[in-house]
Amino acid sequence: MSRIEEVLREAYQEAAVTIRPDRVRPAVPLPAAGRRRLRRPALALFAPLAAAVSVTVAIAAALTVPRLIAGSTAPAVSRASTPPFMVVTVGQSADPGKPPKLEVLSAATRRVVSSLDAPGRDMWTQVAATGDDRRFVVILAPRFGGSGTAGLYSFALTARGAITGLTRLAVLTGTRYIGGLAVSADGSTVAYEAVTECETMYCDYVVRVIAHGMTRQWASPASVVPSDLTLSGDGSTLAFTGTPGEGLAESGATSAWVLSTSSAPGSLTAASRQVFSISPTESGQATTVQSAIVSSDGSTLYVLTKAIWPITSSPTAASGPASPAPSATATPSPSAPGQLSLTAYSTADDQPLGVTATWPNSFYAPLELISAGDDFCALSAFDFASGQPAYLIDPSTRTITGLTLPVIGDVDSVAW
């Protein structure tokens, strides 16, 4: 055995004993026999990694995509509630023998009605729905470890949910990974979050918007890793949430932002306006922003927050000009751990418009808000692996309906 092999063995042994049996988290309780629902473990599995320090400014006119999706040019398309089909991208890790695929679920039965395997060594990574409930965009990218270029595609669904008309709209260059996708209801604008460089676990994040034949890019600082992208119906406003990057989680705030997609490229936080932000308490536990979604007309930002611990810190006022602190009655009130609150804010002046809904949350996975016609659906892509329910929220009536999701496996993204 060589010296390096000896050191390697010793290193593994020394690392192993840092795991002390008396300090291992207890096993997740399994359900009683015969029940399908499984409790998802606390997901440090999806722990933060990003430190976005790049200040790269780029504006690329190489793409000419005058209108990404054929269809209505109306600025904001309002759909009837609960579109008929939900589309998910299923990743590669569930079963190495099965290729990654797009799967179409019936909203009524939540059963898979059609699917499409990813070609070659690629995988479908992110999917988003337009205002037409039969038209979607999706990103096809090399599987983890593979090489190649990602592409943006559109497709439609037939009345029975079959996938048809898959067409490549653009080649997405200069990205290593793409972690979020949004499309405007009118199909004119697409936004995505990309990792441009990664050094081990430290990555540079950018947000790009493709509209009117141009790609604009904004680079994010380490304190605001962008996620949960949504576009207003006409694509003029982009909403996103910000999560502290690597090493900043304990002290950084989680936040929700809006960006005019016609603003000059450059720094994401300089070009955007922070509508809502909340910092952890000294103990590192408080309320966090889970997700956000902008209304079709761009006037309202709905922010989903989760109480991790009894709240002792207060939401801070937005950083934009003339933005008074949210009133105590309109912001999430002190609540039990796990409680979820959906609060509406005006994107014009950051004023809270009221709490749309609150409800207890019985599981750990962070939720994402996705549009479901005129309603929202709050779910985690990982609920498809655990059988946890999703929540359908009607913001006008403030009613919440639990949805049973099928156990599909390693779902990466959901569009409805």
Place this chain on the structure above:
Amino acid sequence: MTAERAQAVTEPVHAIDELYRAHGVGLIRFALMLVGDQATAEDVVQEAFLGLYRHWARVQAGDPVPYLRTAVLNAARSALRSRRRGLARLHRAARHDPPVWSAEAAAMEHADRRAVLAAVAKLPPRQREVLALRYYLDLSEQEIGTLLGLARGTVSATTAKAIAALARQFKEDT
């Protein structure tokens, strides 16, 4: 088979609980070599046990330990893939600790051992997995090949490449 064991076979919750008590810490340690921090390693192993529960009917007839090792490998790959793909929204549920081999973690005393594990972390995923299986779990090349779905020769070549890469790096460093 004892009565208790017989009941465990028919009651997956009991059987899996028993397996967790017997193998949980060992698998968390194995996962640690792949993902770097205890919290993620615990999640990876719990994910593996949840998978075992879901597939219990298929797995219980055989030895579940190889299944769990494969599940840990898959879950660790998934965790690392999620990190790299920048799915920041998925990261909010918990804090991500620095790798156990980092100076920041202050968990390992010997600098040379920390350095070698840090170097392993920069190797391609398959090489990292082969090294952990070979030098931590002490599995044979044949066993590693079965777990990873590789030919024995491929395991041997992958191991040799990984060790050579480490040796080169440490020669350069010194």
